[in-house]
Amino acid sequence: MDVFLDLFGRFHPLLVHLPIGFLVLGIMMLFYSRNDRSALHHLRFSFFWGSLSTLLALLTGFIQYQREGFEWENVQAHFITGLLCAIIAFSLYYVLKKVAFPWNPIIKILSVTLLLLLIITGHLGGNLTHGNGHLTDPLPEVLKERLGLTPQLNKVEFNLDDFANQPLYSQVIQPLFDAKCVSCHNPSKNKGELVLSNYKMLVQGGKNGAVLAASQGDKSTLVDRIFLPLSEKKHMPPKAKIQLTEEEKELISLWIKSGASPTQVISSYSIDERLFRGFFPENKTGIYPDLELVPLSQDVLTPLLEKRLLVTPLYKGSPLILVSCVNFSDFTDDDLIAFESIKEHLVALDLGKTKVTDISFGTLATFPNLTTLTLDHTKITGSGIEKLKSLPNLKRINLSNSSFDIEHLSSLFEFSQLEQVHLYPIDQNENIRALIPDSLQSLFNLGTYEITIKERDTVNY
Amino acid sequence: MTDLEKLSIELKSQSLASTTRRHFIKDCALGLGGIALSSLMGACTSSKNNYDPLLNRALNPLAPLPPPHFAKVKSVIYLHMVGAPSQLEMFDYKPELAKLHNQPCPTSLLNGKKFAFIRGVPNMLGPQAEFEQVGDSGNWVSDNLPHFKTVVDEVAFLKAVHTDQFNHGPAQLLMHTGSSRFGRPSLGSWVTYGLGTENQNLPGFVVLTSGGTPDAGKSVWGSGFLPSVYQGVQCRSKGDPVLYLKDPQGVSRSLKKQVLESINAINYKDYLSYQDPEILTRINQYEMAYRMQITVPEVMNINTEPDYIKSLYGVEPGKESFANNCLLARKMVEEGVRFVQLYDWGWDSHGTDHGTAVDLGLKNKCRQIDRPITALLLDLKQRGLLDQTLIVWGGEFGRTPMQETREGKTMQYKGRDHHGEAFTMWLAGGGIKKGASYGQTDEIGYSGVEGRVSVHDIQATILHLLGFNHEEFTFDFQGRPFRLTDVEGTILNQILA
Structure with missing residues (x-):
């Protein structure tokens, strides 16, 4: 009997196409023939078989839901709309039996509703078999973004605020399963009869029994298999799929070994902070300010590129701009005017080996977000460098191999954000370290390192 | 009439003869269509490009x-x-191994294992160097590297790297191309393909060798299935820096310029009639070669460096040495070259002779790299370049804790066989956690017991630091996307700052 029921249930994906065909044909005939009485007979025929096959589809669908490990929350919308389809199809058939002319308002309303319901039911069914995104996946990325559909796949991220008071399971473990396991272990694909999409199914385990076995600690099948070497056949996720990171494995194992509680909050576990590092949104701009600017258009950049200036975004899509004059060594103070159009976006400027002089500080001081300034191998002496003091983001100045004059060194002491200054080479006879206040010593790299001769340097073995 | 004129007349008459009425009609029809199409397409493309x-x-x-x-x-x-340098004489300190010196290796370590040369039951070989914990990090460094000890806090060690290859060629290929077989692009090729290079007067991927070419040959800097412009350009520190870059004898630079300008003008005419961007690429290549003729010898000349720098690195101008190459590497990076690959030959310490003994020749090799590497780290640091440069040090595998017994015989010199189970590498520079040490080997340094790291993990980490997601960075070839790390590789967050 069981075998028969299973088999019967599995006919659901086939049988559902019968009501779709019969009923849609019936509705089409209805609108085609309108008030043609002679069509009534055929209409009844169509809706009779349509309603009957809807019932059949409903039955097989219900059997499949009962026996194949689907979950009510996933199928309920499909089931209810299917049930409504059956009810309306029967009502339509009933009304058609009663009336003498088919073209009346009740029939019109019922048939249009039925058509819509059929479409919705069919779509919901399709989502169950082919996955939630099977219609939206092929859309172009731009459109998806507009529709708010781009899911953060395979990446679990959370904010710093209050994460410690969230349950470990809902905040970390389940999102991990969702990102890296659920594509196979879900109600519709349940590989190994294991479903990892919610806590209830997770506890239930797969065809070889429970996978958590929390009380036994190390004996958890799930933990065993994620820790198997990649070359083992039983390793999960399968070799070709995206793998769990070491930290993620450790977190899952820790959660299971501590009892696999669905509610215990993160702070009550003693977890090494290192394990969580990957989950926080990455610092995407490093030392540069994270500015919300509109990326510059190609029209703005073209004149700069034509001058052989290297103008690149910090990374693809970033509004922040790094500029280097590596291919434009004849660059002079006058050329700085070219950056007027990108001054908000400009965060790193490399003027190394160019012909700029101290006059440039005036213009440089108008680039509000400038973070790193490279002036190596230039004629800069540092006269007027105090103008840059007002730049709120200036963190690094490279003056190595420039004509920097030590008398301007003290101007740099007043810069508030400065983290690194390179002044190599420095005349060893002048004690420059003594000029720098103690609190700022670590800012200044004077270089001019020496490697003393060691005994080993001269021994030939 | 000169030969040239005759030839040109012949070419003209031949091309006229081969143009028939059919061509005229075809040109008329296609030409009209073309005019219509170009006016349509013209509206679509920005004229500002x-x-x-x-x-x-x-x-x-x-x-x-x-x-x-x-x-x-x-x-x-x-x-x-x-x-493959011996980790046991440089970074991986194993006092237990010293106690077991000259005792036969337990057979449990040998059963089912394959070695390149060891046959029979070898004896254990204790560390042939003195070790010391140095710097604030307290990482172990041997007395073979006295200068390196002073910069040890700049680097992050990987103590338990493993590879599945135990012969030089395949292991080098695996290390540099992600596969032990031929045909994959090297790390430097992937990087220049993905990022290009800043200085347009220099190659983007430069290779410098000292002592000899790696066993795997030039494939370790080959471009595999990537376009061949991304392969490494080998620059030599002796003779011409780049082969075939010099003007031929009797051809002056101005004549060369005229030739190139004429060729480019003809090519540009072709471009105007065919609109094939490949032609512009070719014009560009000629111009780049011309620019490189000036810039490459300039950058490759270490004589112009101040004496202070020369003595810092311990360079020997005019010779081919690792020290020279380290200084060149810094010059290249300073000029905006994307990837500089150095190969230093002579680390295969089998103990077959004086030069390959771990207590003799290896010490000399260590001396040859100790000062230059220390100088490289310091020089990059003082120029503000260390934060934006990644330095990777390593070999293709490690060496056995047992003394090599070639053909089962005890050998006169102390040597170690190839060993892929555990060896040391280090990284330094931007994004690297200074003074870190990740991974641990067992008491005798035979295999990793903690923090084992694969070759693909290191490659994934290098790509990560350069701004790539190694799983997304692919190239379609033979019907499927390929990546450097194949289907493996985990970013080593443990050594990232």
């Missing part, structure tokens, strides 16, 4: 591109010790 082809990727395959994600470093210096 004629900026310098140097920085336009469609015309110049080495034009710089932004990294896909935030990058911690913009260039890489990779120091490869060809032949």
Whole structure:
């Protein structure tokens, strides 16, 4: 009997196409023939078989839901709309039996509703078999973004605020399963009869029994298999799929070994902070300010590129701009005017080996977000460098191999954000370290390192 | 009439003879269609796209591109010790092994294992160097590297790297191309393909060798299935820096310029009639070669460096040495070269002779790299380049804790066989956690017991620091996307700052 029921249930994906065909044909005939009485007979025929096959589809669908490990929350919308389809199809058939002319308002309303319901039911069914995104996946990325559909796949991220008071399971473990396991272990694909999409199914385990076995600690099948070497056949996720990171494995194992509680909050576990590092949104701009600017258009950049200036975004899509004059060594103070159009976006400027002089500080001081300034191998002496003091983001100045004059060194002491200054080479006879206040010593790299001769340097073995 | 004129008349008459009425009619029909189409298409493309082809990727395959994600470093210096340096005499301190010196190796370590040369039951070989914990990090360094001890806090060690290859060629290929077989692009090729290079007067991927070419040959810097412009350009510190870059005898630079200008003018005419961007690429290549003729010898000349720098590195101008190459690597990175690959030959310490003994020849090899590497780290640091450069040091595998017994016989010199189960590598520079040490080997340094790291993990980490997601960075070839790390590789967050 069981075998028969299973088999019967599995006919659901086939049988559902019968009501779709019969009923849609019936509705089409209805609108085609309108008030043609002679069509009534055929209409009844169509809706009779349509309603009957809807019932059949409903039955097989219900059997499949009962026996194949689907979950009510996933199928309920499909089931209810299917049930409504059956009810309306029967009502339509009933009304058609009663009336003498088919073209009346009740029939019109019922048939249009039925058509819509059929479409919705069919779509919901399709989502169950082919996955939630099977219609939206092929859309172009731009459109998806507009529709708010781009899911953060395979990446679990959370904010710093209050994460410690969230349950470990809902905040970390389940999102991990969702990102890296659920594509196979879900109600519709349940590989190994294991479903990892919610806590209830997770506890239930797969065809070889429970996978958590929390009380036994190390004996958890799930933990065993994620820790198997990649070359083992039983390793999960399968070799070709995206793998769990070491930290993620450790977190899952820790959660299971501590009892696999669905509610215990993160702070009550003693977890090494290192394990969580990957989950926080990455610092995407490093030392540069994270500015919300509109990326510059190609029209703005073209004149700069034509001058052989290297103008690149910090990374693809970033509004922040790094500029280097590596291919434009004849660059002079006058050329700085070219950056007027990108001054908000400009965060790193490399003027190394160019012909700029101290006059440039005036213009440089108008680039509000400038973070790193490279002036190596230039004629800069540092006269007027105090103008840059007002730049709120200036963190690094490279003056190595420039004509920097030590008398301007003290101007740099007043810069508030400065983290690194390179002044190599420095005349060893002048004690420059003594000029720098103690609190700022670590800012200044004077270089001019020496490697003393060691005994080993001269021994030939 | 000269021969040339005769030839040109013949060409003209031949091309006229081969043009028939059919061509005329075809040209008329296609020409009209073409005019219509170009006016239609013209509206679609921006007319402002004629900026310098140097920085336009469609015309110049080495034009710089932004990294896909935030990058911690913009260039890489990779120091490869060809032949596999002995971790047990440099970084992996094993006092237990010293106690077991000259005792027969337990058979449990030998059963089912394959070695390149060891046959029979070898004896254990204790560390042939004195070790010391140095720096604030307290990492172990042997007395073979006295200068390196002073910069040990700049680097992050990987103590339990493993590889599945135990012969030089395949292991080098695996280390540099992600596969032990031929045909994959090298790390430097992937990086220049993905990021291009900043200085358009220099190659983007430079290879410098000292002592000899790696066993795997030039494939370790080959471009595999990537376009061949991304292969490494070998620069020599002796003789011409780049082969075939010099003008032929009797051809002056101005004549060369005229020739190139004429060829480019003809090519440009062709471009105007066919609109094939490949022609512009070719024009660009000629111009780049011309520019390189000036810049490469300039950068490759270490004599212009101040004496202070020369003595810092301990260079020997005019010779081919690892010290010279380290200084060149810094010059290249300073000039905006993306990837500099150094190979130093002579680390295969089997103990077959004086030069390959771990207590003799290896010490000399260590001396040859100790000062230059220390100088490289310090020099990059004082120029503010260390934060934006990644330095990688390692070999293709490690060496056994047992003394090599070639053909089962005890050998006169102390040597160690190839060993892929555990060896040491280090990284330094931008994005690297200074003074870190990740991974641990067992008491005798035979295999990793904690923090084992694969070759693909290191490659994934290098790509990560350059702003790539190694799983997304692919190239379609033979019907499927390929990546450097194949289907493996985990980013080593443990050594990242």
